[in-house]
Amino acid sequence: MTITNEPGMTLCDWTVSGMDCASCATKVRGAVSRLPGVRDVEIGIMSERLRLTVDERLTDTDKIEKTVRALGYGIQTRAPGKKDFVIPGSAPESHQGHSHDAHPAVAKADHSGHGSPGHVHDDPADPADRGKAWYQTGKGRLVILTGLLLAAAWAMELIAPQIGSWAFVAACLIGVAPVARRAFAAARLGQIFTIEGLMTIAALGALFINAAEEAALVVFLFAVGEVLEGVAAGKARDGIRALANLVPKTALLEVDGVTREVAASSLTIGQTVLVRPGDRIPADGEISDGTSGIDESPVTGESIPRTRGPGENVFAGSINTEAVLRVTVTKAAEDNTISRIIRLVEEAEEARAPTERFIDRFSRWYMPAIVAVSALVIVLPPLMFGQSWDTWIYRGLALLLIGCPCALVISVPASIASSLSTGARRGMLMKGGAVIEAAAKVSHVAFDKTGTLTHGRPQVTDLVTFGTTTEAQLLEVAAGVESGSSHPLAVAILDRAKTAGVTPLPARDARALTGRGVEATVGDALAWVSSPRHASENDGLDGRGLRQATIFEDEGKTAVAVYRKGVPLGLIAMRDELRPDAAEAVRQLAEMGISSIMLTGDNPRTAAAIAEGLNIRFEAEMMPEDKLAAIRDMNAQGGVMMIGDGINDAPALKQASIGVAMGSGTDVALETADAAILRDRVTDIPAQIRLAQATMANIRQNVSIALGLKAIFLVTTVLGMTGLWIAILADTGATVLVTLNALRLLRYNPEQKR
Numbered sequence: 001m002t003i004t005n006e007p008g009m010t011l012c013d014w015t016v017s018g019m020d021c022a023s024c025a026t027k028v029r030g031a032v033s034r035l036p037g038v039r040d041v042e043i044g045i046m047s048e049r050l051r052l053t054v055d056e057r058l059t060d061t062d063k064i065e066k067t068v069r070a071l072g073y074g075i076q077t078r079a080p081g082k083k084d085f086v087i088p089g090s091a092p093e094s095h096q097g098h099s100h101d102a103h104p105a106v107a108k109a110d111h112s113g114h115g116s117p118g119h120v121h122d123d124p125a126d127p128a129d130r131g132k133a134w135y136q137t138g139k140g141r142l143v144i145l146t147g148l149l150l151a152a153a154w155a156m157e158l159i160a161p162q163i164g165s166w167a168f169v170a171a172c173l174i175g176v177a178p179v180a181r182r183a184f185a186a187a188r189l190g191q192i193f194t195i196e197g198l199m200t201i202a203a204l205g206a207l208f209i210n211a212a213e214e215a216a217l218v219v220f221l222f223a224v225g226e227v228l229e230g231v232a233a234g235k236a237r238d239g240i241r242a243l244a245n246l247v248p249k250t251a252l253l254e255v256d257g258v259t260r261e262v263a264a265s266s267l268t269i270g271q272t273v274l275v276r277p278g279d280r281i282p283a284d285g286e287i288s289d290g291t292s293g294i295d296e297s298p299v300t301g302e303s304i305p306r307t308r309g310p311g312e313n314v315f316a317g318s319i320n321t322e323a324v325l326r327v328t329v330t331k332a333a334e335d336n337t338i339s340r341i342i343r344l345v346e347e348a349e350e351a352r353a354p355t356e357r358f359i360d361r362f363s364r365w366y367m368p369a370i371v372a373v374s375a376l377v378i379v380l381p382p383l384m385f386g387q388s389w390d391t392w393i394y395r396g397l398a399l400l401l402i403g404c405p406c407a408l409v410i411s412v413p414a415s416i417a418s419s420l421s422t423g424a425r426r427g428m429l430m431k432g433g434a435v436i437e438a439a440a441k442v443s444h445v446a447f448d449k450t451g452t453l454t455h456g457r458p459q460v461t462d463l464v465t466f467g468t469t470t471e472a473q474l475l476e477v478a479a480g481v482e483s484g485s486s487h488p489l490a491v492a493i494l495d496r497a498k499t500a501g502v503t504p505l506p507a508r509d510a511r512a513l514t515g516r517g518v519e520a521t522v523g524d525a526l527a528w529v530s531s532p533r534h535a536s537e538n539d540g541l542d543g544r545g546l547r548q549a550t551i552f553e554d555e556g557k558t559a560v561a562v563y564r565k566g567v568p569l570g571l572i573a574m575r576d577e578l579r580p581d582a583a584e585a586v587r588q589l590a591e592m593g594i595s596s597i598m599l600t601g602d603n604p605r606t607a608a609a610i611a612e613g614l615n616i617r618f619e620a621e622m623m624p625e626d627k628l629a630a631i632r633d634m635n636a637q638g639g640v641m642m643i644g645d646g647i648n649d650a651p652a653l654k655q656a657s658i659g660v661a662m663g664s665g666t667d668v669a670l671e672t673a674d675a676a677i678l679r680d681r682v683t684d685i686p687a688q689i690r691l692a693q694a695t696m697a698n699i700r701q702n703v704s705i706a707l708g709l710k711a712i713f714l715v716t717t718v719l720g721m722t723g724l725w726i727a728i729l730a731d732t733g734a735t736v737l738v739t740l741n742a743l744r745l746l747r748y749n750p751e752q753k754r
């Protein structure tokens with residue numbers, strides 16, 4: 001679900017730090033959504049991002065900050081230096097002085113969230129605060145508790161059991177205090193069933209029935225769990241952090257021959273930056289001076305550096321490998337390709353998969369249900385069958401701990417986060433869990449021909465002239481008609497005219513005839529460049545010309561006819577080379593049980609010649625609406641993934657279960673598709689499906705681990721076979737296990753066939 005800015009509503013964008021466990025996100029979401037004026041809350045555990053849609057009833061963002069801080073997490077606005085919250089109708093000045101961005105110091109000092117050892121940025125500046133924060137994180141508590149437990153055990157052995165016992169009580173109370181504080185804060189904000197709450201009740205309850213040793217052990221294990229959860233979550237996040245670190249912070253700005261270092265985020269369009277060999281390029285731009293090898297692997301995943309020279313585009317984050325370059329900035333920092341990719345990956349993490357929504361709903365009643373069952377377990381046997389209270393209180397408390405749905409809730413986002421960073425490293429982007437789920441189930445892949453199976457850069461191969469027309473005259477007219485068009489065929493014709501030194505004739509009223517060609521007025525007559533079939537239907541091509549066109553088409557070339565009203569001028573044949581790995585991609589898909597089809601507007605003979613080399617089914621002479629219908633049919637027979645260049649086949653991409661934009665470089669329409677492939681590799685399509693399948697398998701494993709462990713220990717607890725500390729292990733242990741399993745996806749190589 002994406003949040004849109006409806007009229008009268010505003011979007012707030014925050015970073016929340018310290019959320020390592022899934023119940024954290026649930027807690028923050030629950031508490032914040034209770035604030036008046038908050039309409040919609042999106043939260044990503046892995047991206048640490050909190051986005052809100054609010055209306056005018058929320059008069060001050062301080063409320064959001066306070067709420068999140070009260071729960072024990074750090075919060076910072078997303079766009080430093082930018083006012084990202086304006087209340088409609090209120091005077092902007094009243095908010096200027098009251099900056100929400102000026103809080104980094106406060107945010108830093110307040111990182112008391114549960115276990116966040118992985119965070120570099122949460123070292124509080126003040127030593128006293130640092131000590132406090134350290135204690136409140138699981139890590140600090142763990143060190144202190146370890147000491148206390150050892151001391152208590154030693155006292156019990158060597159001094160007196162009674163003193164040892166008290167030492168355990170003390171350890172338990174010290175350990176549970178910060179947990180209880182968080183539980184209390186959450187309860188005050190309306191979040192009654194939290195893992196901290198259950199923990200506190202279980203620890204105090206164990207003290208109550210004189211199980212101090214075990215209570216202390218439970219508190220200790222909980223701290224262990226928090227530390228491990230923090231480490232694991234930090235690892236899962238690293239992928240995204242690494243992306244964000246790709247863009248250099250500073251740039252060498254050149255003004256009037258003088259260079260000085262400036263913040264990369266301050267660069268504006270049109271400025272010139274100097275990029276030394278070995279440096280990362282600070283902004284998307286065009287090379288104005290110099291030629292060098294550019295390693296784009298950080299952005300597109302393409303590992304072979306390419307030589308780029310003046311006039312060519314480069315991406316922010318790529319590495320200049322050889323020579324000094326001057327680059328003219330063409331995009332502001334937030335519009336850089338890499339920034340768009342990062343935003344996309346972050347948003348992808350927040351877009352919850354259907355499975356995840358189901359689990360969220362499930363956990364909402366699961367926790368209260370377990371609390372109710374625990375209460376019954378405590379009360380019923382002693383009251384009805386006269387059994388011992390202590391036994392059943394103990395079992396009830398253990399059940400409470402099993403009531404934490406953490407492992408289950410984190411199972412899906414952890415897998416998805418790992419999967420997204422694995423994909424992003426290879427230039428494979430998928431917009432969220434729902435897309436991954438759909439991609440894993442795909443049964444058909446439909447390819448557009450140009451720009452996906454082929455390079456999308458056709459070259460003119462043959463010119464045929466009729467009557468007295470010369471090649472120059474033919475090109476003059478054709479280039480004139482095509483001069484307004486950006487169609488790959490038009491580009492090829494204009495290119496050829498240029499190399500032949502022919503100036504296109506001036507043309508006006510150019511009009512695209514979808515799927516057929518272009519018409520325009522050249523001089524005082526209408527002229528066309530169109531498919532042979534369209535031309536022969538309009539007296540632009542005679543039988544002999546049509547036969548010649550057929551010959552070209554059988555060779556896999558695309559022929560277009562050029563003619564004036566009733567006067568055939570000639571034929572232009574063009575060939576678009578197949579991508580070298582297209583056949584391999586189709587073969588891999590077939591191996592995976594997925595059928596491929598090529599949908600093209602080109603004629604059946606050219607299509608057949610191309611399809612033969614690929615071993616792919618095809619449908620030719622398809623108008624855009626035919627493509628839509630074909631995709632709708634395939635949708636009905638199971639999922640279909642449509643691959644296009646994302647520029648002119650947006651409707652078909654939208655119609656498919658998954659639309660994948662493919663193509664390297666600036667033109668990838670990241671925003672229009674569900675997924676994107678940034679490298680020039682068709683085999684990335686089967687790889688992406690493999691990654692999706694591996695992700696879904698990982699999620700299934702995680703859900704089984706989480707539910708399986710809970711189910712087993714639920715039974716053993718009620719039967720009295722396992723106790724409190726096993727219960728806590730079953731919770732935090734499962735969470736850690738699930739996160740570790742998700743991390744395996746970081747090392748998964750989707751390019752390797754299974």
Ligand SMILES: Nc1ncnc2c1ncn2[C@@H]1O[C@H](COP(=O)(O)OP(=O)(O)OP(=O)(O)O)[C@@H](O)[C@H]1O
Pocket residue numbers: 448449450451482485487489490514515516517518529530531532558559560599600601602603622
């Ligand atoms: N600008 C143009 N100049 C000449 N012919 C054109 C032009 N645009 C379209 N045509 C004719 O229409 C046919 C179909 O074009 P269209 O752009 O609809 O195909 P497409 O389905 O996008 O192609 P592909 O499957 O190759 O990606 C082309 O093969 C060509 O014969």
Ligand SMILES: [Zn+2]
Pocket residue numbers: 021022023195404406407735
């Ligand atoms: Zn938890």
